[in-house]
Amino acid sequence: MAAQGKCLCGQVTYRLDTEPSFSGVxxxxxxxxxxxxAFSTLVGIPAAALQIQGTLTCYEDTSSESGNGVDRYFCGLCGSPIYSSLRANRDMVYIKSGTLDDSSDFQPQAHFWCDSKQSWVILNDAVPTLARQP
Ligand SMILES: [Zn+2]
Ligand SMILES: [Zn+2]
Structure with missing residues (x-):
């Protein structure tokens, strides 16, 4: 099953040619x-399995607390964040799951960077939490 997604304005569409290998918040x-x-909802897949149509803009984020750079790709027209990739491992990409046409299957396997979680967000005790990065 190939999942598909798009940005708010529809200029960017994408297809995932494999099942996600990871999902998290x-x-x-x-x-x-x-x-x-309050957070990003992420679906991790191998970079080679992401097929993009349209033009993405990249913000090279070097502000992350982990010290590792993150390339954040978004639609330059409507601003929807589509995916991010860690400079330390470009073989994986992390899709923002809200951009999937059907996000009903999304079930986070873990919450990370919970040290900066907003206080009103109540997490499910059954899902593992990490204070910082995985
Ligand atoms: Zn757009
Ligand atoms: Zn983050």
């Missing part, structure tokens, strides 16, 4: 700033 401050929200 990132509560780091950089994700809060980029999304304007």
């Amino acid at each position: 990132c509560h780091c401050k950089s994700c809060q700033l980029q999304t304007g929200s």
Whole structure:
């Protein structure tokens, strides 16, 4: 099953040619700033399995607390964040799951960077939490 997704304006569409190998929620401050929200919901897949149509803009984020650079790709027209990739491992990409056409299957396997989690966010005890990065 190939999942598909798109940005808010539809200029960027994408297809995932494989099942996700990871799903999680990132509560780091950089994700809060980029999304304007409380966290990022992420689906990890091998970079080679992501097929993009349209033009993405990349912000090279060097502010992360981990000290590792993160390339954050988004639609330059409507601003939807589409995916990010860690400079330390470009073989994986992390899709923002809210951009999937069907995100109903999304179930986080872990919450990370919980040190900067917003206080109103109540987590499910059954899902592992990490204070910082995986
Ligand atoms: Zn767009
Ligand atoms: Zn983050």
